[in-house]
Structure formats: C-alpha cells, structure tokens
Amino acid sequence: MANTTKLNVIYGDETLGLSGPGFHYIFAYDRRGLESLVQYGKEWLYRTPNPAFWRATTDNDRGNGFSTKSASWLGADLFSACTQIDVAVDGQPIQLPIAPVNNQYSDHETATTVAVKFTYTTTTTPATTASVEYIVDGTGKINVNVHYNGATGLPELPAFGLRLVMPTAATGFDYQGLSGETYPDRQAGGRPGTYHVDGLPVTPYMVPQECGMHMKNDWVKVTRATTLNNADPDHQPFSLTIRQTGHPFAFSCLPYTPEELESATHIEELPPVRRTVLTIFGAVRGVGGIDSWGADVEPQYHIAGDIDHDFSFEIAGVTD
Amino acid sequence: MKAEISWLDDPQTFRVNQLPAHSDHRGYATVAEALAKRSSLVQSLDGSWEFSFAKDPQHRPVGFYETDYDRSDFDQLTVPGHIELAGYGQIQYINTTYPWEGKYYRRPAYSMGADRPEKGMFSTDPENTVGAYVKHFTLDTALQNKRVSIEFDGVEQAMYLWLNGQFVGYAEDSFSRSEFDLTPYLQAGDNVLAVEVFKHSTAAYLEDQDMFRFSGIFRSVRLVAKPALHVEDMTIRAGVDDDFVTGDLRVNLKLSAVDKLVGAVNVSLLNDTGEAIWTTENEAAATLDLSATINHVHLWNHHDPYLYQLQVELRDATGELVEVVPYQVGFRRFEMKNKVMELNGQRLILNGVNRHEWDAHRGRAVTQADMDYDQQIFKENHINAVRTCHYPDQDEWYHLCDRNGIYMMAENNLESHGTWQKMGAVEPSYNVPGSLPQWQLAVLDRAKSNYEMFKNHPAVLIWSLGNESYAGDDIAAMDKYYHDVDPTRLTHYEGVCRNRDYADRISDMESMMYDHPDAIEEYLKNDPAKPFVNCEYMHDMGNSLGGMNSYTDLIDKYPMYQGGFIWDYIDQALWVKDEVTGQPVLRYGGDFDDRHANYEFSGDGLLFADRTPKPALQEVDYYYGQHD
Numbered sequence: 001m002a003n004t005t006k007l008n009v010i011y012g013d014e015t016l017g018l019s020g021p022g023f024h025y026i027f028a029y030d031r032r033g034l035e036s037l038v039q040y041g042k043e044w045l046y047r048t049p050n051p052a053f054w055r056a057t058t059d060n061d062r063g064n065g066f067s068t069k070s071a072s073w074l075g076a077d078l079f080s081a082c083t084q085i086d087v088a089v090d091g092q093p094i095q096l097p098i099a100p101v102n103n104q105y106s107d108h109e110t111a112t113t114v115a116v117k118f119t120y121t122t123t124t125t126p127a128t129t130a131s132v133e134y135i136v137d138g139t140g141k142i143n144v145n146v147h148y149n150g151a152t153g154l155p156e157l158p159a160f161g162l163r164l165v166m167p168t169a170a171t172g173f174d175y176q177g178l179s180g181e182t183y184p185d186r187q188a189g190g191r192p193g194t195y196h197v198d199g200l201p202v203t204p205y206m207v208p209q210e211c212g213m214h215m216k217n218d219w220v221k222v223t224r225a226t227t228l229n230n231a232d233p234d235h236q237p238f239s240l241t242i243r244q245t246g247h248p249f250a251f252s253c254l255p256y257t258p259e260e261l262e263s264a265t266h267i268e269e270l271p272p273v274r275r276t277v278l279t280i281f282g283a284v285r286g287v288g289g290i291d292s293w294g295a296d297v298e299p300q301y302h303i304a305g306d307i308d309h310d311f312s313f314e315i316a317g318v319t320d
Numbered sequence: 321m322k323a324e325i326s327w328l329d330d331p332q333t334f335r336v337n338q339l340p341a342h343s344d345h346r347g348y349a350t351v352a353e354a355l356a357k358r359s360s361l362v363q364s365l366d367g368s369w370e371f372s373f374a375k376d377p378q379h380r381p382v383g384f385y386e387t388d389y390d391r392s393d394f395d396q397l398t399v400p401g402h403i404e405l406a407g408y409g410q411i412q413y414i415n416t417t418y419p420w421e422g423k424y425y426r427r428p429a430y431s432m433g434a435d436r437p438e439k440g441m442f443s444t445d446p447e448n449t450v451g452a453y454v455k456h457f458t459l460d461t462a463l464q465n466k467r468v469s470i471e472f473d474g475v476e477q478a479m480y481l482w483l484n485g486q487f488v489g490y491a492e493d494s495f496s497r498s499e500f501d502l503t504p505y506l507q508a509g510d511n512v513l514a515v516e517v518f519k520h521s522t523a524a525y526l527e528d529q530d531m532f533r534f535s536g537i538f539r540s541v542r543l544v545a546k547p548a549l550h551v552e553d554m555t556i557r558a559g560v561d562d563d564f565v566t567g568d569l570r571v572n573l574k575l576s577a578v579d580k581l582v583g584a585v586n587v588s589l590l591n592d593t594g595e596a597i598w599t600t601e602n603e604a605a606a607t608l609d610l611s612a613t614i615n616h617v618h619l620w621n622h623h624d625p626y627l628y629q630l631q632v633e634l635r636d637a638t639g640e641l642v643e644v645v646p647y648q649v650g651f652r653r654f655e656m657k658n659k660v661m662e663l664n665g666q667r668l669i670l671n672g673v674n675r676h677e678w679d680a681h682r683g684r685a686v687t688q689a690d691m692d693y694d695q696q697i698f699k700e701n702h703i704n705a706v707r708t709c710h711y712p713d714q715d716e717w718y719h720l721c722d723r724n725g726i727y728m729m730a731e732n733n734l735e736s737h738g739t740w741q742k743m744g745a746v747e748p749s750y751n752v753p754g755s756l757p758q759w760q761l762a763v764l765d766r767a768k769s770n771y772e773m774f775k776n777h778p779a780v781l782i783w784s785l786g787n788e789s790y791a792g793d794d795i796a797a798m799d800k801y802y803h804d805v806d807p808t809r810l811t812h813y814e815g816v817c818r819n820r821d822y823a824d825r826i827s828d829m830e831s832m833m834y835d836h837p838d839a840i841e842e843y844l845k846n847d848p849a850k851p852f853v854n855c856e857y858m859h860d861m862g863n864s865l866g867g868m869n870s871y872t873d874l875i876d877k878y879p880m881y882q883g884g885f886i887w888d889y890i891d892q893a894l895w896v897k898d899e900v901t902g903q904p905v906l907r908y909g910g911d912f913d914d915r916h917a918n919y920e921f922s923g924d925g926l927l928f929a930d931r932t933p934k935p936a937l938q939e940v941d942y943y944y945g946q947h948d
Contacts, residue, residue, distance in 0.1 A: 058862055058864070059862030059864065059920065059923075060859075060862070060864050060866075063861075179938060180935045181863075181936075182935075183863075183866055184866075185866030185867045186866045186867075186868070186936060187939075188868075188869065188939060188943065189938035189939035189940070189941055189942030189943070190938065191938075203863065203934070203935060204906075204928055205862040205863055205923070205934075206862065206893055206906065206908050206920045206922075206923035206929075207862060207923070209863055210863055211935075266905065266907070267905075267906075268900075268901065268903065268905045286866045287863050287864055287865070287866040288864065288866045288867065289858050289859060289860065289864045289865045289866045289867050290834060290836055290837075290857075290858075290859070290867065291834040291859045292859045292862075292864065293744075295834070295836065297866060297867070298866070298867045298870065301866065301867070
C-alpha cells in the first residue's frame with residue numbers, strides 16, 4: 001500500500017528543508033548539495049555528497065600507468081562543480097524556489113515527494129556532466145539516482161560512485177553481500193551472506209591504496225555512536241541504512257577519502273580516524289593481477305569514459 | 321692450511337675443507353631418543369655469541385680467532401639472526417640490480433674475459449661488512465670422545481671457521497648446510513669457535529634474489545657427534561609398480577666407523593601404527609644396498625600423505641646399539657607421461673605459491689611457529705604446492721611438506737638477475753654463470769648440496785635449477801647433474817625461455833613467469849614439446865589478484881597446463897619503531913635510507929608481512945579449491 005504520509009516542505013531562502021516524523025533533511029542551494037541528513041536527531045553528513053571519480057592508486061595501477069592515463073579524474077573527483085540544481089514537487093518541476101521566488105509559499109507546505117537534482121560539470125577535458133537526483137518521500141526514504149554522461153575522448157574511469165562523508169567515525173557496519181574485500185575481477189571467492197565489520201578497517205597494504213570494496217550488496221547499515229553536536233551527550237548507537245533498488249550495489253566504508261589514501265606512503269602516515277567515508281559505487285574497476293609492471297586489468301573490468309553509467313539506491317527512511 | 325681473504329674474489333673457491341653434502345637424516349643414541357626426536361648426539365650452539373662488527377675487511381679484527389686475542393670490546397649477538405637486524409649494517413631491499421648499484425662499477429670475475437679475474441673486488445670492498453663471531457663451548461658428555469662435526473644451516477654469504485685458533489674451513493652458498501669436521505681441533509674443556517662472516521663474495525653474483533639483503537649466521541648452528549658406527553648418508557627410493565599396488569623400496573646406506581667398520585645394521589620399515597612390515601639385518605659395510613617389495617603399498621599424495629618410517633639401527637661388534645636413524649618414507653611415482661606430469665598415475669595440478677622465508681621481526685630467520693602457521697594456511701586454502709623461491713629453505717620445512725602432502729619445487733640457491741636483465745630488457749653481456757667454466761663448479765656444488773640434503777623427501781617432486789639467471793652451459797650442467805643422480809624427479813628452470821638454444825638441455829617443463837593467459841593458451845594450442853607450469857603468476861602486490869580464473873580456466877581445457885605458483889606467499893616488510901610516534905610499524909625498501917632500492921616491490925604476498933591474510937586469499941581458496 002502506498003505510503004500517504006506527507007512531507008513538510010520548508011522553502012528557505014538558501015535551502016530547501018524536508019521533514020517528517022523522525023527526520024529532517026536540508027538541501028542547500030549555496031552549498032550546492034544535500035547538506036543535512038538528520039534521522040532521529042542525528043546528523044549524517046559532514047559535507048555535501050559528491051560524485052566519486054577516483055580511487056587511490058593501487059600498485060598495479062601505478063605499474064601499468066593507469067593513474068597517469070586517467071589522472072584527470074583525480075581533479076574531477078576533487079574539483080568538479082555543481083552547475084545546475086533542479087527541484088520537482090510531486091513530480092512537477094518548479095522554478096528554483098530561492099528568495100524571492102519562495103515568497104509564494106507558506107509555513108505549512110507539504111508534498112508527497114520532492115526531487116532535488118544536482119548536476120556536476122567535470123573538470124576533465126573534454127568536460128562532461130554527472131547528476132545526482134534525490135527523491136524524498138514522507139517516510140524520509142531517499143531514492144538516489146546517479147548518472148554519468150559518457151563523452152568521447154575521456155579516459156577510463158577509476159570508479160564511479162557517490163561519496164557520503166559522515167561527521168564522526170562509525171563503530172562499524174553491517175551488510176548483506178560478499179565476504180571480505182572484493183572487486184569485479186576478484187569476487188568469486190566472496191561468500192554471500194550477512195556480515196558485520198567492526199570499526200572502519202583500512203586494509204593494511206604496505207603502501208596505502210584503494211581498498212575495502214564490497215561487491216554485490218543488498219544493503220549496508222552504518223552504525224555510529226557519536227556526533228559533533230555539543231548538545232548531544234547520548235552515546236547510544238544509531239544507524240543509517242542504504243538499500244539496493246533493483247540492482248545490487250558496491251560500496252566501501254572507510255575513514256579516508258581516496259585523496260587521503262593517495263598521499264600516504266605508509267599506513268602510519270594516514271591521519272587519525274575522525275570521519276566515515278561511505279561511497280556507493282555504480283561502477284568499479286578491477287584490480288588486475290597478471291603483473292604489477294604493465295599488465296592492464298582485463299578489458300571486461302574497465303569503466304569506459306565514453307559511455308553512460310547509471311545506478312540507483314535508496315537511503316532508508318525512518319519508518320521502514 | 322691458511323685462510324686466504326682472496327677466496328672472496330675467486331668464484332672457483334667456494335668450499336674449503338667442508339664435509340661432502342649428504343642426506344638430512346639425524347642420528348640418535350637410542351630408540352627412545354629417536355621417538356622423542358631429541359638426540360643426545362646433538363649440541364646446539366644457538367644463543368648468545370661474542371660479536372664484533374667491521375664496516376669493511378680493512379677494519380676487521382684480524383686474528384680475532386686466536387685463543388689469546390683480546391675480545392673484551394666484543395658485543396653479544398644472538399644466533400641465529402641477521403647482523404643488520406641487530407643494528408649493525410644498513411638494511412637494504414633491492415630487486416634485480418646488485419646491492420652496489422650506482423656505487424661501484426663492477427663486472428663478475430671472468431665475465432669480460434679469461435684475463436679479467438677482478439682480484440680484490442670483495443676482499444678490498446669498502447662496503448663489504450664483516451661479522452666476527454666467537455662461541456665458547458664445552459662438549460656435552462654424550463659428544464665427548466666421539467667424532468664431532470659442526471653444521472651451519474645458513475650463513476650469509478661467505479664464512480671462515482676456526483676452532484681453538486686453528487683454521488678449519490671456508491664456505492659460501494648462504495642457504496645450504498655447511499658442515500665441517502672438528503675432531504682434529506677439539507680439546508677437553510673449553511673450546512673457542514670463531515666464525516668470520518663477510519657480507520659479500522663472488523657468491524653475491526649468484527645470490528641476487530629479490531629480497532632484503534642481509535648478512536650473518538641466520539640459521540641454527542649445532543655440533544653433531546658420530547658414534548663408533550655412523551650413517552653418513554642414505555638414499556631412499558620408494559616407488560611403486562605400474563599397477564600402483566606394489567611398493568618398491570631401495571635403500572642405499574653409506575657408513576663410517578671411528579676405526580673398524582664392523583657390526584650389524586638392522587633396517588626396518590614401519591607402517592604408521594609402528595608395526596614393522598619389513599626388516600633386514602646385515603653386516604656393517606661402507607656401502608649397503610637394500611631393497612624390499614611392499615605389497616599393497618599405501619601411496620603418498622597431497623590428500624593422503626601417508627608416511628612409513630624407515631628405521632636404521634647400528635650395533636657395534638659387541639652388539640651394543642650405537643646409532644638409530646629414523647626417516648619418513650613416502651611411496652610415490654612421479655613421471656612424465658605423454659608430455660604430462662603425473663603423480664601416481666594422476667595428472668599433477670599445481671595449486672602452488674612461491675614462498676620466501678620471512679618473519680617481519682626476524683627477517684629470513686623464520687621460526688618453527690612461522691612454518692607451522694604457513695602449513696596451516698596452505699591447508700585452509702587448498703594450496704598444495706610450494707616453490708622454495710629462490711634458495712633451499714630450512715630443513716624442517718621439507719619434513720612438514722612431507723607430512724602435510726605439499727608438493728615441492730625445490731629450488732637451488734641461484735639468481736643472477738642483475739647480470740643479464742637491465743632496465744627490464746634481456747641484456748646478458750656479462751651474465752654469470754652463463755657458459756663460464758670458472759663459475760660452473762660453484763653452481764654445480766649448489767645443485768649437489770640441494771640434491772644430497774633433500775633427496776629423500778617424498779614432497780620434492782621437482783628440482784628447480786634456480787631463478788632468473790639466463791641460460792648457458794653451466795645451468796645445462798646443473799640440469800644434467802640432477803638427471804644423472806635422480807631418475808625419480810623432473811627438473812624445472814624458467815630462464816631457458818630467455819635463451820632457447822638450450823631448450824633441449826634445460827628443464828623438463830615449459831615454465832614462464834607472468835605470461836598473459838592468452839599467450840599461454842597460444843603455447844598450449846600449438847602441439848608444445850613440454851607441459852606448461854607458471855613458476856610465478858598472479859603477482860599479488862598490494863591490492864591485486866584479479867582475474868585468476870583466466871589462468872585456472874586453462875586447467876580443464878589443456879591437459880598440458882599443470883598449474884603454477886602464485887607470486888608470492890608473504891609480504892617482505894620489517895617491524896621497526898616509528899621515529900615519530902614510537903609505535904611499531906612495518907617498513908619496506910627505501911625506508912632505511914637504502915639506495916638504490918626497490919621500495920614496496922617486496923609486498924607481493926597473499927599474507928601481509930605480519931602473517932595476517934590479505935583479502936585476496938579467499939579468492940585463492942576458491943579457485944584452488946576447484947582443482948584440489
């Protein structure tokens with residue numbers, strides 16, 4: 001049965017607030033993204049989520065020159081800008097409701113769904129676009145649709161995903177997928193099941209590199225026990241769940257961004273664990289293994305830059 | 321005889337006064353000792369030794385072996401161990417080039433001509449560090465009034481030995497046991513043993529393995545007493561008939577006596593419940609050839625590593641038991657049939673790994689616990705084979721492989737990578753050993769040491785001539801040696817693929833490293849002469865091991881594809897104290913200011929250096945499990 005709970009819509013001057021029992025989300029036009037994701041009083045976002053275009057160079061990537069060939073995606077990962085924001089209410093596009101357009105609204109606006117879509121223009125040459133659309137309903141559930149526009153001339157992608165950085169380090173995560181760290185070309189040994197991981201382990205490769213990938217997941221639930229909110233003395237664990245919507249997804253849940261991993265030559269150089277970096281991937285490049293001085297990842301495990309890539313998932317609401 | 325430092329420079333001097341290599345059996349004084357595996361005839365010299373370090377030969381304490389030398393300024397050093405890990409000498413990790421790359425221009429002796437002996441290269445080498453070791457000992461009662469030899473299981477890279485001020489002998493070949501007769505030099509009460517260890521000699525050219533470069537007495541040292549009658553050597557051949565039903569046991573014993581070779585030799589074969597199924601009694605003789613037929617023999621293989629026990633008991637003329645030698649025996653037949661390697665009539669599939677000896681605290685001085693753990697990892701992950709890259713391992717590892725049914729590619733201590741591969745290209749202009757007569761005896765001696773020591777291990781299926789040393793007459797001579805002495809095994813050598821002129825003379829199998837799956841398939845499709853083995857594949861550096869099925873898929877398609885050995889088993893990194901936080905951290909090449917270095921290239925293991933498995937191990941378990 002369709003959920004008929006209505007969303008409260010707050011047409012702010014710089015933001016769009018969406019709330020219901022147990023949740024409150026803020027899309028910020030000035031921050032150009034989903035700024036706040038609060039469930040049961042706990043903030044889940046440190047900064048606005050952005051498309052993920054980079055992975056920390058693996059030893060094999062270095063050996064075969066992949067990072068050199070695809071280096072423009074490192075810039076795109078760090079510096080691609082949101083160049084367009086679109087809002088739709090109950091499926092109908094509306095004019096971006098920033099001041100003074102928002103003067104037409106009241107303090108008791110509601111909707112069944114609100115969709116906010118951020119379009120990013122990459123820093124690559126040629127440039128292309130990628131978009132992230134969030135569709136929120138009255139339960140607080142967010143359907144996320146991520147799209148990459150392929151463009152001729154772009155190098156292969158190291159990764160394509162959406163990166164959510166959380167304000168504090170998770171105590172751990174649970175997921176239904178494959179055992180261990182898996183990649184498209186290294187997942188046959190992964191046993192399907194439901195797994196718990198304590199903390200945010202970084203696989204201790206001698207030189208820090210891409211790690212912690214989990215392929216073929218139905219869901220992942222991240223659990224934290226602390227916030228940055230000075231008025232929140234509560235240390236009871238609380239969780240956020242991501243679910244698949246039709247297609248299993250890949251994710252990694254680490255304390256670092258790829259750029260932080262990229263910069264270290266030893267694991268002890270990585271900064272203290274402060275945050276949680278949950279990246280949901282729609283496309284993962286294989287790691288390869290034939291050799292570490294030139295052999296490419298096998299072709300079927302590449303991510304082409306000149307074709308479109310799409311993936312979707314949902315951030316679970318509070319009543320389901 | 322006088323010790324000459326010039327031996328360091330001469331590839332033709334690599335063993336002086338060493339006893340001949342022989343089987344790795346152990347003698348016990350009684351049956352009870354043999355059962356308990358604690359021989360009263362053995363006295364360990366492991367532990368604390370007096371030690372002095374010199375940065376080069378010119379600064380070494382000349383004459384330190386004299387009994388009246390003033391060693392009051394010597395330190396203490398634990399044996400076994402590497403000198404560098406005790407804080408003396410710089411740690412260095414380097415792959416293909418020689419450790420003096422960019423510091424000294426060198427060409428191996430005679431490589432640029434018979435008139436180019438390169439005298440003084442190592443004896444006056446300003447970076448050839450020297451360790452002077454001294455150990456005092458008094459013989460245990462059980463060793464007194466017997467012939468006594470000393471066994472060095474591993475000394476890197478050249479050693480001179482003195483006892484009570486008298487020169488005993490000289491050895492190279494870091495990874496083979498070196499044994500010397502001490503009997504003429506022993507005295508009642510305190511004895512002063514002195515070992516001078518040089519980091520480099522001409523052996524350096526043959527020991528260019530991709531690894532941390534260390535020096536010192538890094539494996540155990542022991543005194544071994546020989547009773548009045550003693551088994552010097554034994555060769556056990558335990559085969560099976562064409563129907564794989566009736567075992568054929570042949571035993572050759574070589575005995576020695578303190579004076580007259582008289583007495584009795586009892587030899588039994590016990591099954592795994594200790595029941596004797598064959599016994600023979602013979603008069604003692606210098607050489608004894610025995611044979612037996614074993615009905616319904618229980619064969620040895622990976623899944624059922626059934627071991628019988630051969631028990632040799634020597635009695636003197638009065639009938640008193642003087643020595644018991646037990647040895648585990650596995651009956652199996654390994655052969656090439658229709659260009660496919662078969663074990664007991666079944667096609668051999670190698671689900672293998674390359675294993676360097678490594679312990680992140682101790683370097684290559686691995687412990688029994690390390691070895692036991694490694695065997696457990698093999699068992700849990702369907703790993704059925706190991707290549708002892710690129711040198712003979714500790715003796716115990718071969719016994720463990722016998723007991724656990726792990727097929728061994730037993731490799732010589734040989735890698736001369738830096739003499740023929742430069743900047744990644746084949747460039748053998750000064751390759752050793754090549755076809756140089758001045759280097760041939762050294763590599764043949766390595767082959768002989770490997771064969772003699774490990775010839776009785778059922779686990780050893782394949783002798784490997786070495787790694788990445790190009791190909792020439794000298795390696796062809798090694799191949800011939802193995803075939804001459806051992807009809808029960810096959811030979812392996814990858815380097816012949818770099819010089820196909822020797823294809824008929826070197827290696828019973830086609831071996832490649834890191835060949836792409838489609839290139840291997842191309843070989844297999846074209847009526848090849850030899851079965852194919854990946855001596856190294858799936859380079860597991862960092863986050864790797866993707867696409868393994870492209871190799872394992874070949875197993876079911878091509879009978880002549882016989883699997884391979886993943887590179888490699890464990891990351892090589894060292895625990896050190898972080899200079900900033902004081903916390904223990906793992907460090908790799910270049911982290912010790914060592915230059916020229918190869919940095920993280922030593923991190924290719926299925927295990928991290930601390931022996932925790934990498935995530936990729938579950939993939940190995942899966943694919944190796946498909947053909948286990």
